[in-house]
Amino acid sequence: MPANFNVDPRSGVPIYVQLIDQVKRSIAVGALHPGERLPTVKQLAVDLTVNPNTVARAYRDLERESVIATSPGRGSFVSEGDAQTRRTVSDVAAVKLEDAVRDARSIGVERDELQKLFDRFIDRWYPHGGNQ
């Protein structure tokens, strides 16, 4: 297997969502390269001991978002093109960021205060502006 996927069936997060997140994350960190072939639905289902229909559902959604492309008889491949890869990377970050914002709101952090915190972390991790 090109990337090390695994799912937690005990979690309340749908398994197909876990798979989608992991494929995107693998692409974002470079464990899966554009153009690289993904395991077949059957193979991944057997490897992870999860239902084949669930894996198929994850692949369908990834295809719909153009993260992967499937050609009949050849298999599924990570989509190529910088724009698509950047979109995938940004998706992965968006999920984390939204979780953090939702958490902050749930404990009553005000919008302005959160904005200030966000700016502070941006300054810390992007000290030279622009790209890292």
Added chain:
Amino acid sequence: MNPILIDGLTKRYGTFDAVRDVSLEVSAGSICGLLGPNGSGKSTTFKCMLGLARPTAGRALFEGAPLVPEMFEQLSFVPERSALYDRLTGNNHLEMMRRGYRNYDARRAQAMLEIFSLDPGKRIHRLSKGQRTAMGLVLAFSIRPRIMILDEPASGLDPMHQRAVLDLLIEAAAHGTAVLLSSHQIGQVERAADRVVVLKRGRVILDGNIDDLRSREKVIEAVFALPPDEKRFANDPRVRRVERRGSTLRVYVHADVDDVARDVNTLSPTSMNVLDQNLEEIFFSAVEEPRPATLEAD
């Protein structure tokens, strides 16, 4: 046409409905887990499906037709207590399979014996409970049927062999077999199944794609300075139930969670969180029984 279809199945003993108006379908390549407390009607459902008991009403169809002998080759049934001949050996049983089933696969049977670490030369009465269960599974998996029905298929097996059963079911589903299995172990169902049906007192109380249930069944946990009246949500059709502990309100939602969260928010909580529920938690909130400290292990 779905390989398994149960339509309005009812089984009445005297005045007691062991199974009441149960309907479900399992499509090719799907694994459906049948869950429910003891005595909720799981085994009765299987018996009625397979002609071991006569339903009071309703019917079961296999690939669109009632069960006929021609179908047996395409159907593996693993009963809760394995129906094996005590005085015969494992090899004797496999020989009967070979003679009775045109789709018997000797190499596959050999592989199954190895997976379950069984000595086929031993007579059945010399096997442990777990080994008998395993022998029943070897027979079931020695053919490649289009339909598999398993009643508590992992009872008495050690964790490694339990996992092997799941692997085999996944592999069967990947080849297009429709699988219906009952289990006490929610862990098996949440891992291998894509579909779950929960029975309580003979009725279906929850039925759906497991990932859809994970997406839909949420808990809104809100903390208040002044706890509101929990009855406010008691009769809300979007809400399964409401719990209050001190100043914390937990609202179990089974419809659009954002919608309900907005309503909770109008009560001005000091904090509010939406929590995921795993299948075990969904099961307990559906059967409306308090979650015991430990789950039944077997």
